[in-house]
Amino acid sequence: xxxxxxxxxxxxxxxxxxxxxxxxxxxxxxxxxxxxxxxxxxxxxxxxxxxxxxxxxxxxxxxxxxxxxxxxxxxxxxxxxxxxxxxxxxxxxxxxxxxxxxxxxxxxxxxxxxxxxxxxxxxxxxxxxxxxxxxxxxxxxxxxxxxxxxxxxxxxxxxxxxxxxxxxxxxxxxxxxxxxxxxxxxxxxxxxxxxxxxxxxxxxxxxxxxxxxxxxxxxxxxxxxxxxxxx
Amino acid sequence: xxxxxxxxxxxxxxxxxxxxxxxxxxxxxxxxxxxxxxxxxxxxxxxxxxxxxxxxxxxxxxxxxxxxxxxxxxxxxxxxxxxxxxxxxxxxxxxxxxxxxxxxxxxxxxxxxxxxxxxxxxxxxxxxxxxxxxxxxxxxxxxxxxxxxxxxxxxxxxxxxxxxxxxxxxxxxxxxxxxxxxxxxx
Numbered sequence: 029x030x031x032x033x034x035x036x037x038x039x040x041x042x043x044x045x046x047x048x049x050x051x052x053x054x055x056x057x058x059x060x061x062x063x064x065x066x067x068x069x070x071x072x073x074x075x076x077x078x079x080x081x082x083x084x085x086x087x088x089x090x091x092x093x094x095x096x097x098x099x100x101x102x103x104x105x106x107x108x109x110x111x112x113x114x115x116x117x118x119x120x121x122x123x124x125x126x127x128x129x130x131x132x133x134x135x136x137x138x139x140x141x142x143x144x145x146x147x148x149x150x151x152x153x154x155x156x157x158x159x160x161x162x163x164x165x166x167x168x169x170x171x172x173x174x175x176x177x178x179x180x181x182x183x184x185x186x187x188x189x190x191x192x193x194x195x196x197x198x199x200x201x202x203x204x205x206x207x208x209x210x211x212x213x214x215x216x217x218x219x220x221x222x223x224x225x226x227x228x229x230x231x232x233x234x235x236x237x238x239x240x241x242x243x244x245x246x247x248x249x250x251x252x253x254x255x256x257x258x259x
Numbered sequence: 260x261x262x263x264x265x266x267x268x269x270x271x272x273x274x275x276x277x278x279x280x281x282x283x284x285x286x287x288x289x290x291x292x293x294x295x296x297x298x299x300x301x302x303x304x305x306x307x308x309x310x311x312x313x314x315x316x317x318x319x320x321x322x323x324x325x326x327x328x329x330x331x332x333x334x335x336x337x338x339x340x341x342x343x344x345x346x347x348x349x350x351x352x353x354x355x356x357x358x359x360x361x362x363x364x365x366x367x368x369x370x371x372x373x374x375x376x377x378x379x380x381x382x383x384x385x386x387x388x389x390x391x392x393x394x395x396x397x398x399x400x401x402x403x404x405x406x407x408x409x410x411x412x413x414x415x416x417x418x419x420x421x422x423x424x425x426x427x428x429x430x431x432x433x434x435x436x437x438x439x440x441x442x443x444x445x
Contacts, residue, residue, distance in 0.1 A: 031445060034425075044421040047428070053405035078442050082431060085381040086400035096292040100306045101284055104313050108277065219403065256378060 265329035368438030392427035
């Protein structure tokens with residue numbers, strides 16, 4: 029079957045911009061052109077609905093992928109420590125032998141037995157670790173108890189969430205009453221595509237219970253246009 | 260509370276500030292990880308890749324020119340490393356292992372349709388797109404990138420971004436249609 033949109037260069041050009049209209053990352057002039065075309069072209073409007081469906085499911089699919097384990101940061105910091113310091117120190121110590129403090133230190137170290145140097149090195153390493161722990165603890169405390177990612181704010185395993193978007197015609201009062209009815213609260217959003225991450229209860233809720241809440245929310249089609257359980 | 264911009268953090272990282280590195284990592288690790296995981300489909304490998312990405316950031320922070328956002332820069336580095344791994348490990352076993360670890364999502368669209376859930380069927384088809392199609396769909400639909408940012412991350416011209424996404428969407432529609440869900444296009 030011929031694709032009437034794709035075979036018309038002008039409509040095809042607009043059609044290819046629809047995903048960027050849907051994610052909110054489009055120039056104002058293009059947005060205006062698309063909105064004018066959508067008002068008069070039912071095929072284009074239908075394509076936009078398909079894109080919004082796919083976008084919602086893509087968000088859900090990605091949100092369910094979880095997060096990397098803490099060992100990634102541990103390994104990264106260990107790598108940074110390993111590569112950062114030795115070369116410059118060695119170079120400076122070698123260059124400075126016989127000159128000033130570094131030269132004196134180099135001479136002193138060179139005069140020590142290997143075993144004594146090893147003990148001294150171990151003590152120094154332990155001291156550095158202790159300092160690191162203390163500094164990191166202070167920094168984390170100053171930051172309010174821990175870092176939060178911009179991409180998954182407020183998400184932790186003690187709560188259950190749904191992902192939803194509101195119907196364009198929903199009124200503020202209806203939305204407020206909706207949240208009250210479900211004892212729900214927004215923890216993230218809106219994203220450019222209009223999705224919110226919403227807390228619907230604590231971790232004691234089973235998957236089936238969260239699905240049931242999502243289904244009840246979905247039934248309120250005058251207020252929400254998309255709802256699905258989210259990790 | 261004042262939140263330091265990514266660009267300011269990169270400047271601090273360029274001067275060897277480890278705390279800035281931790282903050283930037285915490286801010287971007289999840290999204291970069293998910294982007295890589297969707298490409299390589301192996302959690303351990305994805306973690307290795309993002310470790311390499313942020314190590315590159317640590318080493319090259321002084322070369323950041325600010326022509327693109329830090330997020331775009333990170334995703335571009337991640338994409339190159341992920342594809343490098345894909346080329347090395349592109350074998351059927353990797354995909355099979357990953358598919359076995361996906362529960363409902365691993366059902367074919369036909370089986371999913373029997374469960375009467377259109378959303379699941381769409382997600383099952385999204386999983387089955389080619390890596391080239393998956394990455395543009397994820398970038399635009401999940402990471403909310405513009406045409407220009409997508410082009411920069413993937414390393415293709417802007418017009419190619421639009422046509423590649425068009426074909427990915429068309430392929431998705433064809434897969435759904437074959438599974439019994441006709442959305443009117445294609």
